[in-house]
Amino acid sequence: MADSKKPAGGRARWEKETLGPHIEKHPERDVEFSTVSSLPIRRLYSPEDVEGLDFDNDIGWPGEFPYTRGVQPTMYRGRLWTMRMFAGLGAAEETNARFKYLLKQGQTGLSTAFDLPTLMGRDSDSPLAEGEVGKEGVAVSTLRDMEILFDGIPLGEVSTSMTINAPAAVIYAMYLAVAEKQGVPLKKLRGTIQNDIFKEYIAQKEWIYPPEPSVRLIVDTMEFSAKEVPQWNTISISGYHIREAGSTAAQELAFTLADGIGYVQAGIERGLGVDDFAPRLSYFFNSHNDFFEEIAKLRAARRIWARELRGRFGAKDPRSWMLRTHVQTAGCSLTAQQPMNNIVRVAIQALAAVLGGCQSLHTDSMDETLCLPSEQAVTVALRTQQIIAEESGVANTIDPLAGSYFVESLTSEMEKQALSYIRKIDDMGGIIKAIERGFPQREIAEAAYAYQKQVEEGRKTIVGVNKYVAENEEVPIPLLKIPPEVEERQRARLAEVKRTRDGKAALSALHDLTAKARTTENLMPAILDCVRAYCTLQEMGDAMKEVFGEYRETSVF
Amino acid sequence: MAQTRMRLLIGKVGLDGHDRGAKIIARALRDAGYEVIYTGLHQTAEQVAATAIQEDVDAVGLSILSGAHNTLFPKVIKLLSEKGAGDIVVFGGGIIPDDDIPGLLAAGVAKIFTPGTPTSDVIKFLEEEVAPKRANAR
Known part of the structure; x- marks a missing residue:
């Protein structure tokens, strides 16, 4: 039978008979074999590494x-x-x-x-x-x-x-x-x-x-x-x-x-x-x-x-x-x-x-x-x-x-x-x-x-940054720039909206939003009313901030 | 008298929340033996300048990844010099296109570090550019 000619002993045998002698003559590269997240990776994975897995329960369809x-x-x-x-x-x-x-x-x-x-x-x-x-x-x-x-x-x-x-x-x-x-x-x-x-x-x-x-x-x-x-x-x-x-x-x-x-x-x-x-x-x-x-x-x-x-x-x-x-x-x-x-x-x-x-x-x-x-x-x-x-x-x-x-x-x-x-x-x-x-x-x-x-320390490689670095490099690609006029145009439009909207309706929608924020009511309808009245993003935020307050972080470094 | 340790302020100006670089630099400089203060996020240029003066720092490092560098760097420098603190060195880093760097240097930024800079370069800069100024001042 063909099977009887297959070498027995699995991984231990391979390590002893084949890997061992080879590695002695040709050592592996002197690097950390680990993921970018520093998770160590083994030389080889074989059936014993997935022994605990159940196909239907863990992998499935x-x-x-x-x-x-x-x-x-x-x-x-x-x-x-x-x-x-x-x-x-x-x-x-x-x-x-x-x-x-x-x-x-x-x-x-x-x-x-x-x-x-x-x-x-x-x-x-x-x-x-x-x-x-x-x-x-x-x-x-x-x-x-x-x-x-x-x-x-x-x-x-x-x-x-x-x-x-x-x-x-x-x-x-x-x-x-x-x-x-x-x-x-x-x-x-x-x-x-x-x-x-x-x-x-x-x-x-x-x-x-x-x-x-x-x-x-x-x-x-x-x-x-x-x-x-x-x-x-x-x-x-x-x-x-x-x-x-x-x-x-x-x-x-x-x-x-x-x-x-x-x-x-x-x-x-x-x-x-x-x-x-x-x-x-x-x-x-x-x-x-x-x-x-x-x-x-x-x-x-x-x-x-x-x-x-x-x-x-x-x-x-x-x-x-x-x-x-x-x-x-x-x-x-x-x-x-x-x-x-x-x-x-x-x-x-x-x-x-x-x-x-x-x-x-x-x-x-x-x-x-x-x-x-x-x-x-x-x-x-x-x-x-x-x-x-x-x-x-x-x-x-x-x-x-x-x-x-x-x-x-x-x-x-x-x-x-x-x-x-x-x-x-x-x-x-x-x-x-x-x-x-x-x-x-x-x-x-x-x-x-x-x-x-x-x-x-060179333990992780970034090509072009800490290895294979090019001297006096010129950026070979065209860069997109946002012209400063964009800011001016955007501010002008905002001013125009504020000038032309129904100011009373906007204000009343904002008051309503603040009032609803104090309750447990769902705020989406009130926010939608503000939006339809052309209230601004910040006005709505401020209307809610009055009730909600602001977050402050304690920085750790 | 032994010279006091260099005091540094690492700052985030404007609305930009990218703080990975600022925190890494702050930590690396602290590990290198400097006294480091980190402003935390969302500071105005006024707040950063005021903190720099109040804490009597030798240099301010600003981290800007939002594209607002051409506005915010000159603003902090102007505020510092208006308050008689023009001797505080301002340097910075972030996503800053090469084309913008000459303008920032002309506006008084001592050095711009672009992505991929090792923290050791920043330390070298502080030792070569900022340390001698302190020796002269004292």
């Missing part, structure tokens, strides 16, 4: 619990992921033109970047907004800006993602008001607001109010949407920024899922049924340089979420168990040095996102460490996705890496590390308590500092 292999039964054979490039620059006119350009290039969903003042709930004419208007995204202060932003784009036909958090309820209301003006029923609208305040306290730091009223506003949007805008994703629970702030992959996974658990808890405390809102929660993860670690992270994320929703919260609807996620390649991994190299980094990261089973994907542009993406750079980034989708062949089969000893073992390892953090956060009394104690913030700052040290 696509579109079925625990969704390790993906949330849809056919994955990309049915429909490719949504190619969604984040865009926002200057005033509403510029971003509207970029949206139309991207749709013409074959992009399938819109994704809106707002400028910093808007993200912080400040109007373009606020003194703190000086120099920032339209720089990192589009400036939106009133419904008028939103009308221009989506001019000529039929809101009933596109899906729109809006990266907005502290003032999410207001920006969301502005989008709904534009839909009303276009005559599109709210039930037909599809899209996402990020609306994830926990990761703001943890990582991105764009907050307005303290945690409690912030969570109330988020639950208000969940409750309102469940009835009025059923196809809308009301929170995009985001690990992206946690990773960008310097976390490891396992920390990103853990803190993001802990945030998600916090939102579900808050919804249940409001009296909502878990299956009434959990299906509309979606996720947003980072895809960094370490290829297999990222794939494992996404597979582990789905498995943990499914088990938490079913086990911890008793969700019955399979759609509540499914972790659907947007992914963006890691901006923090890109280098200002030799920026063309970023195209390659992004391609590898995007491939990991696809092999990890993402539902939508943004690929970063090569010039993002230097400026906002130019049209040329953003086109290369979008083409990268199209090449992965239609040339590489990876979309032909579902979860192609399942069953790899390495990938399955790494998936389990990520799950284990994340669960250990989640348990720690549970013991602290939940994510709000953990944030107040600065726990995730401190863990991330530690990881960021440790990584920086490794880079400076």
Whole structure:
């Protein structure tokens, strides 16, 4: 029999007979074999590394619990992921033109970047907004800006993602008001607001109010949407920024899922049924340089979420168990040095996102460490996705890496590390308590500092930065600049809106908002009334701040 | 008398919340033996200038990743010199295009560090550019 000729003794025998003698003569490279997050990686993975795994319970079938292999039964054979490039620059006119350009290039969903003042709930004419208007995204202060932003784009036909958090309820209301003006029923609208305040306290730091009223506003949007805008994703629970702030992959996974658990808890405390809102929660993860670690992270994320929703919260609807996620390649991994190299980094990261089973994907542009993406750079980034989708062949089969000893073992390892953090956060009394104690913030700052040290000591390589450095490099790509006139034009428009609106109606809507903020009533209708009366973002924020107060951080470094 | 340790203020001006770089620099400089104060986020130029004077620092390092550098750097420098603290060295880092650097240097910024700079370069700068000024002043 052929089998009897197979050498017995498994791994121990191989190590002794084959590996041992070889390694003596040819030692391995003198580097740390570990992921970018410093997770040690073994020389070889074999069946004993996946011994504890049960195929049906742990890996299973696509579109079925625990969704390790993906949330849809056919994955990309049915429909490719949504190619969604984040865009926002200057005033509403510029971003509207970029949206139309991207749709013409074959992009399938819109994704809106707002400028910093808007993200912080400040109007373009606020003194703190000086120099920032339209720089990192589009400036939106009133419904008028939103009308221009989506001019000529039929809101009933596109899906729109809006990266907005502290003032999410207001920006969301502005989008709904534009839909009303276009005559599109709210039930037909599809899209996402990020609306994830926990990761703001943890990582991105764009907050307005303290945690409690912030969570109330988020639950208000969940409750309102469940009835009025059923196809809308009301929170995009985001690990992206946690990773960008310097976390490891396992920390990103853990803190993001802990945030998600916090939102579900808050919804249940409001009296909502878990299956009434959990299906509309979606996720947003980072895809960094370490290829297999990222794939494992996404597979582990789905498995943990499914088990938490079913086990911890008793969700019955399979759609509540499914972790659907947007992914963006890691901006923090890109280098200002030799920026063309970023195209390659992004391609590898995007491939990991696809092999990890993402539902939508943004690929970063090569010039993002230097400026906002130019049209040329953003086109290369979008083409990268199209090449992965239609040339590489990876979309032909579902979860192609399942069953790899390495990938399955790494998936389990990520799950284990994340669960250990989640348990720690549970013991602290939940994510709000953990944030107040600065726990995730401190863990991330530690990881960021440790990584920086490794880079400076040459223990981690960044090509073009600490190895293969080019002398006297000239930036070979054209950079996009936002002209200062944008700020002036935007301020002029805001002044015009304030002058021409019905001032009395605006004031009365704002008073009503403050009054409702003192009650426990859902604030979405009052916010919508303010929006329709052309109140500004900051006026609405101030109206609520009167009741809610402002958040202040104790910084740790 | 032994010379006191160099005092530094690491600041975040404006609405920009990207604090990974500022915190890493603050920590690296503290580990290198300097006295480091970090302003925390969302400070106005006025607040940063006032803190710098009140804390009697030798240098202020500003971290700006929001694209507002051409507005905010000159503003802090102007405020410092108006308050008679023009001797405080201002340096900075962040997402700052090469084309903007000459203008910032002309406006009085002592040095701009762009992404990928090792923290040891910042320490070298402080020792070579800021330390001698302190020796002269005392």
